[in-house]
Amino acid sequence: MNVRPFPQSFFDRPTLDVARELLGARLAIRDATGRIRRQAIVEVEAYDGPDDLASHASRGPTERNAPMFGPPGHWYVYLCYGMHWMLNVVTGPVGYPAAVLIRGLEDISGPARLTRQLGIDRRFDSLVANRHVGLWIEAGPAVPDAETQRLPRIGVDYAGDWAARPYRLVVSSRTVEKMGKKTHKA
């Protein structure tokens, strides 16, 4: 296969730009037997900078959110509600806290379900997204704007004006269905 993982430079750009291009890209994970599983990303959320009140980074750096302040193209994985692992990829330059939360794959809806199904947890936190660590992102067929929607983020009602910003990007359900068909036929 001629598809290579996105390089770190791909993630060293404005968070919303990266988020948009992650729609249709492939999340790839290699299990213990060496088998690689690839699935299209269909839902993401952008968390952008120190002023974003919905972001963990809005109250400054802590031990937990340190990866958000680090280099782009690294994973930020944290536990939510004491039981759910959330998978984010860091964007933008060192010192600028931003990341994209991966919320859904073509046949797994929900950020907690996808990490559970793929066995993603704290082990990946702060690691770079590449083949060496066994979890990375590859390019996929581009998704046209007409097949996407921009919506408010989930569960951030406390974030004031930031709660309403359309930082949640999704592939329309019709297009996701088509992706599923392709996968099952293949």
Added chain:
DNA sequence: GGGAGGATGGAT
């Protein structure tokens, strides 16, 4: 050392 709240999901 304690307590409040949280980037959820599944059952009721």
Added chain:
DNA sequence: TCCATCCTCCCA
């Protein structure tokens, strides 16, 4: 609508 379940952060 409720609740499982626990980490993180802030305050004392």
